[in-house]
Amino acid sequence: MGRLEVDLCGITLSNPVIPASGTFGFGYEFAEIFDINKLGTFSFKGTTKESRFGNPTPRIAECTAGMINSVGLQNPGVEKVISEELPKLKKCFNKPVMANVSGFSVDDYAYTCEKLDKEEQVGWLEVNISCPNVHNGGMSFGTNPNSASEVVKAVKKVTTKPVIVKLSPNVTDIVSIAKACEDAGADGISLINTLLGMRIDLKTKKPVIANTMGGFSGPAIFPVALRMVYQVAKAVNIPVVGMGGVSSAEDVIEMMLAGATAVEVGAANLINPTASLEIINNLESTMDKYNINNLKDIIGGV
């Protein structure tokens, strides 16, 4: 057993670092510049039943220590993901991948998950009930324990793969949503998705983002994410995947001490395409510095 190995819902990860959905495409752009098999795994671009263009541009705004995005789940739709993206991925990635799924109705989620369930390379389904950038879908399922529970139940019926539910921080009580997902049969919880944010351009006196608001991510949100991971991990008995502003090996260790079994890295990949690899490469020396022998042993240590 390596010092970095963790078990996520019955599948061993060689290290806990997972590039987050929407920041890593379907992997092959990054495979041009490093061996993506060095990752624990990664969560691929949020996939929906139908193909989507997403929101109008500008979709990106800069912030202090972070950024806002309002992409709006642009993706080619689950059929094309299976017929075009996954075969390309298979050529450069030989580990189980995390399939990120979004939808606009309970049936949508079930449809997409059922399709992806049949794909051999899909190890986990990460069910995103927290996208802040689409109306009547995404986040609206994740802000209410009942609708969150409905999505999880429907998805669990159509798959035998571990279901990890990705939660929104844009709620008053994230613990109640996490518990509802656990009760409905979720195998894991991942959090946090982006915080709803906004910027205004002083020259035009208009919002920078065409869709007015978007999801705020980057190092600025790390303390909020860490706090929520801590709260949720204390309250549930299923693995928690922590994310939100993670940019260094130190951040990964903090997330694990707060209760995360694995850690997703998001915006950092967009600024520095080798960010996730650098974090992995720095993990052992950082563990040595803080007298940590084995990462598994520190999960939820606080």
Next chain:
Amino acid sequence: MKDSVFEIYENFPLTDDVFQMKLTGDVSDITTPGQFINIKIDSLYLRRPISVCGKDENSVTIIYKVVGKGTEILSKMQKGEKLSVLTGLGNGYDTSLSGETPLLIGGGVGVPPLYLLAKELIKQNKKVSVILGFNKKSEVFYENEFKKLGCDVSVTTVDGSYGIKGFVTNAIKNGYSYFYTCGPEPMLKAVYKSTDTSGQFSFEERMGCGFGACMGCSCKTITGYKRICKDGPVLKKEEILWED
């Protein structure tokens, strides 16, 4: 794409707010005119994408206008300072379609990528005409540089203080075999309407990553959704779908 450290070799103003910077480093991934580089500035979160104006064995030249915080910081940087740069981004112009007498049309800071393109086309023995458009005389740059390459150069200014009065479209003359353009979107639209051959347009969009991962800069085209940073920034006339 390559992620490497470059050193500033020179950085000086061409006009009141337009600067030229030469950076030394590994330029092996810059293969085509019309590509861009993405520069990390320490105190800011997102990188700044800027088109490539020139290159030699170990340096790349960019020309940028000070429009906000990032370009302001860049403009104050000194020779010897280092920058993290992603190189080899974007598809660039396809020179194989130019024909014998290509026309290059640039507006403002849309001019720089056309310089490397002109250099390449002249190397291929093409007879290159260039139209450079600016608002006024004090904004004009690179007229002589294009002349030195051997291009036939026309300059237009909106207020008529230099060259031909009006827009770049006022200077288009028949006889070109193909065209290449880069500039603000209203100019691109006008060029689209005023040209009677096929051509290639370089677009600008606010980007997250600059290398195709985030889908921040997508646009709709006749041939499907394209990411300006990865499938562009250059689109062919036939695939453009104007949205407004």
